[in-house]
Amino acid sequence: MTTQRGPAPAPTQKPQRLVVGIDLxxxxxxxxxxxxxxxxxxxxxxxxxxxxxxxxxxxxxxxxVGREAKALRLSFPDRTVFSVKRLVGRAASExxxxxxxxxxxxxxxxxxxxxxxxxxxxxxPEAISALVLQQVKATAESALGQPVxxxxxxxxxxxxxxQRQATKDAAALAGLDCLRILNEPTAAALAxxxxxxxxxxxxxxxxxxxxxxxxxxxxxxxxxxxxxxxxDTHLGGDDFDALLAERILAALPRTAAVPAADPYVLxxxxxxxxxxxxxxxxxTSAELELDLGxxxxxxxxxxxxxxxxxxxxxxxxxxxxxxxxxxxxxxxxDQLDEVVxxxxxxxxxxxxxxxAAFTGKQPHTxxxxxxxxxxxxSIQADVLAGNDRSLLxxxxxPLSLGIETLGGAVQKLILRNSTIPTHRTEEFSTGVDDQTxxxxxxxxxxxxxxxDCRLLGRxxxxxxxxxxxxxxxIAVTFLVDADGVLRVTAREQRTGVEAGIQVVPSYGLSRxxxxxxxxxSIEHAQQDYLAREAIDVRNKAEAMVRGTQKALQLAxxxxxxxxAVHKALAxxxxxxxxxxxxxxxxxxxxxxxxxxxxxADDVIGAAVAKALREEQQR
Amino acid sequence: xxxxxxxxxxxxxxxxRSLDLDERAxxxxxxxxxxxxxxDLHRAADTGDCIAVLQRAAEINDAWRVxxxxxxxxxxxxxxxxxxxxxxxxxxxxxxxxxxxxxxxxVARADAAAAPALRxxxxxxxxxxxxxxxxxxxxxxxxxAARVCHASHYHQKAxxxxxxxx
Numbered sequence: 001m002t003t004q005r006g007p008a009p010a011p012t013q014k015p016q017r018l019v020v021g022i023d024l025x026x027x028x029x030x031x032x033x034x035x036x037x038x039x040x041x042x043x044x045x046x047x048x049x050x051x052x053x054x055x056x057x058x059x060x061x062x063x064x065v066g067r068e069a070k071a072l073r074l075s076f077p078d079r080t081v082f083s084v085k086r087l088v089g090r091a092a093s094e095x096x097x098x099x100x101x102x103x104x105x106x107x108x109x110x111x112x113x114x115x116x117x118x119x120x121x122x123x124x125p126e127a128i129s130a131l132v133l134q135q136v137k138a139t140a141e142s143a144l145g146q147p148v149x150x151x152x153x154x155x156x157x158x159x160x161x162x163q164r165q166a167t168k169d170a171a172a173l174a175g176l177d178c179l180r181i182l183n184e185p186t187a188a189a190l191a192x193x194x195x196x197x198x199x200x201x202x203x204x205x206x207x208x209x210x211x212x213x214x215x216x217x218x219x220x221x222x223x224x225x226x227x228x229x230x231x232d233t234h235l236g237g238d239d240f241d242a243l244l245a246e247r248i249l250a251a252l253p254r255t256a257a258v259p260a261a262d263p264y265v266l267x268x269x270x271x272x273x274x275x276x277x278x279x280x281x282x283x284t285s286a287e288l289e290l291d292l293g294x295x296x297x298x299x300x301x302x303x304x305x306x307x308x309x310x311x312x313x314x315x316x317x318x319x320x321x322x323x324x325x326x327x328x329x330x331x332x333x334d335q336l337d338e339v340v341x342x343x344x345x346x347x348x349x350x351x352x353x354x355x356a357a358f359t360g361k362q363p364h365t366x367x368x369x370x371x372x373x374x375x376x377x378s379i380q381a382d383v384l385a386g387n388d389r390s391l392l393x394x395x396x397x398p399l400s401l402g403i404e405t406l407g408g409a410v411q412k413l414i415l416r417n418s419t420i421p422t423h424r425t426e427e428f429s430t431g432v433d434d435q436t437x438x439x440x441x442x443x444x445x446x447x448x449x450x451x452d453c454r455l456l457g458r459x460x461x462x463x464x465x466x467x468x469x470x471x472x473x474i475a476v477t478f479l480v481d482a483d484g485v486l487r488v489t490a491r492e493q494r495t496g497v498e499a500g501i502q503v504v505p506s507y508g509l510s511r512x513x514x515x516x517x518x519x520x521s522i523e524h525a526q527q528d529y530l531a532r533e534a535i536d537v538r539n540k541a542e543a544m545v546r547g548t549q550k551a552l553q554l555a556x557x558x559x560x561x562x563x564a565v566h567k568a569l570a571x572x573x574x575x576x577x578x579x580x581x582x583x584x585x586x587x588x589x590x591x592x593x594x595x596x597x598x599x600a601d602d603v604i605g606a607a608v609a610k611a612l613r614e615e616q617q618r
Numbered sequence: 619x620x621x622x623x624x625x626x627x628x629x630x631x632x633x634x635r636s637l638d639l640d641e642r643a644x645x646x647x648x649x650x651x652x653x654x655x656x657x658d659l660h661r662a663a664d665t666g667d668c669i670a671v672l673q674r675a676a677e678i679n680d681a682w683r684v685x686x687x688x689x690x691x692x693x694x695x696x697x698x699x700x701x702x703x704x705x706x707x708x709x710x711x712x713x714x715x716x717x718x719x720x721x722x723x724x725v726a727r728a729d730a731a732a733a734p735a736l737r738x739x740x741x742x743x744x745x746x747x748x749x750x751x752x753x754x755x756x757x758x759x760x761x762x763a764a765r766v767c768h769a770s771h772y773h774q775k776a777x778x779x780x781x782x783x784x
Contacts, residue, residue, distance in 0.1 A: 180658070223649050327781075383658055392653055394679075418683065421657065421676040481672055482657050 019150040019179060019385040020140050021187070021377025022133065024167065026085040026236065027209030027344065028370065029053045029132050031140040031151075032378035034387075039191070039375045042143040045539030050370060051139060053132045056080040057118045065135040077103035077267035079118050083238060084132075086210050087114045087125040088170070089163030098234075103263035103270070126166050130173035137176060142536050150177045152381040154373050156211040157183035158231030158398050160444050161456050164485050179384045181483035184208070185215035186226055186395055187376030188342040191367050193219050200337030201227075203325075205355055205363070206373075207318060208343040210236040214322050216329040216336075225394040227329035228417045230321040235314060237277070237345035243310045244273035244302075248288065253296040265295045272298075280304045281347050308350040315354050322358065328417050339363040342372045394419050397480050404441040404450040413478050416446065423479040427493070434466040438474060442486065459488050465495050534582040541585045544592055545573055551596075561595075568592040627681035627694050635695055637755055639685060648682045689774065692751055693767055700760035707764040718772035725780045733780060740777045747773060 020031045020042070028050040032041045041049040048067065056069035057079045064072065073080040086098050092108035092115070099106035099114075107122070109115040115122040133153075140148045153176075155167050164181050171178035185204035193202070199220050206213040213231035217224055248269045272290045279286040285303040292298065326333060339361045346352065346369050355363055367375065382388050396417045402410040403426070413424045428438055438461045445453030464472050473493035480486055491498050548569050552562075572588040580588070628635045631647055653659065655678055657671045684690045696703055710718075721740075728736050747770035754763040 179661075221649065223652065225649075380658075384661060386661070389659055392656055392658060394652060394656070419679040421672045422679050422683075423673065423676040424680075479669075479672060479676060482675070 018144065018146065018148060019152065019381035020148050021182075021374050021379070021381045022136055022151045022153045022176075023184070023187070023374035023377060024085070024129065024133060024136075024153055024155070024170075025053055025208060025373075026083050026211060026238065027053060029136050030371070030374045031136050031148075032371070032374040033140070033144065034378040034382040037388075039378045039382075041371050041374055042140045044139045045142065045543055049374075051132070051135055052082070053085065053129075054080060054082040055084075055128050055131045057121070059119075063131060065131050073103075073267055074264070074271060077263035078105065080104065080267075081116050081118070081123075081128050083210055084116070084125050084128040086234065086238075087116075088129060089125075089160070089166035090114060103267040126170045126173060129167070129170035133171055133174035133176060137174060138535070142539065149175075150179050150381075150385075152180045152182050152377045152384060153178050154182045154184045154187050154377050156206075156208070156231060156233055157185050157213040157215055157226075157229040157395075158211065158233050159484075160399055160454060161401075161484070161486050162454070163233070164483060168483070168485070180380060181485070182377055182380050182393075183213070183215065183226070183229065183395055183398075183484075184373045185213045185229065185342065186217065186224065186393060187374075187380065188340060188367075188372040189215070189217050189219070189224055190376035190379045190391070190393070191372040192338075192340050192364060192376075193224065198338075201331055201335055202338045202340060203322070203336050203359065204340045204342060205318070205322065205346065206231075206342040207345040207351060208236050209345065210234070210238050212236060212318050212321065212343075214318070214325045216325050216331055222390045223392045223394060225419075226396045227331065228325045228327075229396055229398050230325040230328065231398070232317065232321060235317060236343075237348075239314055240277055240311050240345065240348065241270060241273040243314075244276050244307070245269045247300060247302065247310075248272055248276075248290060248298045251298040251300040252292065262295065265292055268292055269298070276302065277307070277348070280307045281349060304349070311348070311350065315351055318351075319354060319358050322355075333359055336361060340372075341365050342367075342369050344370050395482075395484070396420060397422065397484050399444045400446055401456075401478065401480065401486060402443050402453070404443060408450045409448060410443050410445075410450050410453055414480055418480075420480050420484055421482050423477055425475050425477045428461075428474045428476060429470050430464065430467070430472050431469055433469050435469065435472075436464045436466060437462050438464065440476065442478075442488075456486065459490075461490050463497060464492055465497055467494075537582045537585045537589070538576070541572055541576055541589050544589055545569060545576065548592065548596065564595045565592075568595045625677065626698055627684045627691075628698070630677050630681035631685060633685075635698060637688075637692055637695055637752060639691065641686070644682075644685055648678070648686075651678045688748065689767070689770065692748075692755075692763070695755070696760055696763055696767065699755075700764075703760045703764040704767060707761060707768060710765075710768060714769055718769075718776075721772065721776050722779070725776050725783075728780065728783070733783070737777065737780055740773055740780065743773045744770060744777065 018033065020033050022031045023029060030041055030049045030051055032039055043049045044051070051066045052070040054066065054069040054073065056064040056072040056076060058064055058072070058076065059079065069080060070082070073082065081104050083102070087095050087106065091112045092106065093112055095106055095114050105117040107115050107117045109122065109124075114125060116125065116128060137148055151171065153167060153171050155164055159167070167181060168178050185206045188206060189202055189204050200218075202217045202219060204213075204215045204217065211231065211233050212235040213229065215229040216227045218227055219225075268290065269292075272288060276286050276288055280302070283304070285301060287301045288298065290298040336359060339355065339359050341352065341355070341363045346365075352363060379388075379391065380393060383391050383393075397414060397420050398416060400412045400416045401414040402412040405411050413426060414422055428440070430438060440459040440461065441450065442456045442459060443450050443453035444456050447453050461474060461476070464474060471494070474490055475493050476488060476490045478486060478488055548565065552565065568588075568591045572585075572592050575584055575588045631644070631651065633639065633647075652675070655671065655674045657668070657675055660668075660671050684694050693704060724736065747766055751763055751766045751770070754760075754766060
């Protein structure tokens with residue numbers, strides 16, 4: 001926490017180069033920063049660190065992000081977008097199962113890319129993620145009192161190349177320079193092994209809202225080395241909710257006038273299901289009576305044992321992944337020193353019990369599972385900012401990369417769980433005389449046939465000098481960088497001519513699209529800035545009112561000063577109630593600061609500062 | 619600008635070209651090299667990852683993957699001592715090939731009860747392969763060493779298949 005002398009939260013330190021860590025989650029997002037050796041999450045004016053990854057496109061034209069948007073999801077189910085992380089970097093046809101249970105519309109855009117349809121507008125998943133990231137950025141800037149431009153953004157370890165690239169694009173659209181894409185379980189391991197002095201082998205089990213990851217790490221002399229990772233990008237707490245939602249829908253009367261697929265019904269049922277799940281984590285049974293108006297009333301009682309039986313197959317799937325990760329790491333269960341739990345869904349008792357039974361170890365839960373990833377990301381951010389050279393992360397690529405050969409088979413070039421960065425150079429030639437171009441299809445996945453892997457994109461090598469067939473020797477280098485993202489370069493060996501590469505990505509945005517969207521966002525930047533400033537000033541004014549009120553109760557003041565403070569306070573409250581603009585609010589804040597600050601040595605100055613500090617730490 | 623082939627893993631690690639490397643020393647060398655060269659610790663103030671730094675880090679990671687595995691290390695060494703030897707001896711003795719196919723069948727049939735004995739047998743076969751390889755290398759007979767490398771591949775594959783079943 002920055003210390004402040006007066007009630008006005010002005011930063012006392014001069015701004016320094018600052019890189020934040022951002023956990024861009026399926027359900028919630030948040031930022032953290034590390035100063036000195038202390039990592040801390042950044043909270044909004046209400047003291048909340050978690051920002052729901054929810055965007056509401058209000059019918060009145062406003063775009064609302066975060067807690068307020070989440071509250072609106074029952075009012076505007078078809079205009080409130082959540083869990084968009086499940087769509088990022090994927091094809092619309094792959095999202096069919098998701099889209100059916102989502103109350104908002106997902107349609108197929110060009111190149112079969114998913115688009116979220118709200119009214120007559122369409123949004124890419126990247127653009128929605130960017131709105132969430134902007135909110136995280138704004139919250140971080142308010143909390144830090146300085147601009148935030150660089151960040152480390154986390155992704156599930158199991159994310160493939162397209163999903164990583166899409167996340168980087170979302171960061172760029174949000175005006176953030178993403179210094180590193182970091183795997184979530186690796187980040188969590190950092191949060192736990194902060195000093196890097198605890199050598200050992202660690203299993204990180206990360207069950208979030210929409211994704212599951214497991215990583216095995218070896219920590220030695222401050223080097224965090226990932227030995228293997230496994231997971232499922234479509235397995236998480238949302239799936240637990242969906243199973244409970246089915247139970248609720250089944251409890252609705254069949255004769256109901258409104259079909260169960262109605263977005264309002266779906267959204268209300270999902271919200272109720274989530275509530276049930278949370279209650280069943282602490283209670284052995286829970287009752288629900290959900291009045292859905294014309295759709296009828298769902299009344300049910302569910303025991304924790306029933307819930308556990310329902311989700312048991314999903315939990316087993318996570319344990320299968322754990323098994324695979326151990327095997328790939330060449331680590332036996334009894335060689336594990338620590339087991340670490342991350343992700344909100346690890347609060348479900350069955351998950352903890354099954355993992356404890358499987359590993360024979362009591363899992364660590366000291367760090368809040370919702371905050372661990374962001375805290376770890378802030379540590380890596382600090383390393384990248386050049387402030388800490390004692391730590392080093394060595395991560396792996398989760399899925400093998402290969403090229404399609406004749407007959408539709410995939411020749412693996414880079415194997416899964418290879419430490420990144422890694423590269424491989426392959427030689428290719430031409431099939432006919434004077435051929436000047438060669439097409440390469442790059443796939444990611446473990447299966448043998450191209451059609452069973454994910455086609456990441458087509459690389460077209462151009463400008464090969466005309467030669468008889470088979471004579472050109474084109475060396476193509478596949479480099480997987482430290483973000484786990486592929487870069488391809490090519491060169492004809494005999495002539496040394498650099499072959500041009502044209503990349504046609506199968507998923508996500510092309511480079512041109514990213515550029516265009518960024519230009520558009522710069523046009524909106526001024527508008528966004530004003531809107532954000534208004535929010536910041538308002539938050540500050542509200543905090544000052546609360547702080548001063550508290551201080552007035554504590555302090556005994558001479559009557560004339562009491563009068564002056566009360567007068568300024570009343571004026572500011574009036575401005576707030578009237579929804580005054582940023583400029584008037586700022587003036588009101590300044591007035592209040594003046595009357596409290598002129599009595600510098602007086603008790604009220606100290607009391608206000610203290611109350612404000614408490615307010616911010618809350 | 620002709621493509622420069624990546625340096626061999628022994629050169630990357632600054633180690634003598636030898637089949638026998640101390641694994642513990644190899645690992646600590648890997649960690650030290652990573653600290654010296656990883657892009658996370660070597661960023662220019664305001665630019666992204668420099669391609670040369672990425673390539674150097676990739677070389678270290680790739681060399682480590684080869685050197686830590688005795689068989690991959692052996693292949694890399696063979697390629698250095700006698701370029702093309704591995705390619706020249708790809709054709710296997712038909713008798714051995716028949717044995718390898720029988721072995722694959724046995725692995726496919728093996729149930730949980732038979733697995734431990736079969737695993738022990740395969741591990742012993744691989745140990746014998748490696749002894750033969752070391753022997754051939756010491757004699758300077760790269761051709762024989764290349765043949766052993768190819769032959770051992772079937773034992774390795776059989777063992778991997780057996781492990782995949784459990």
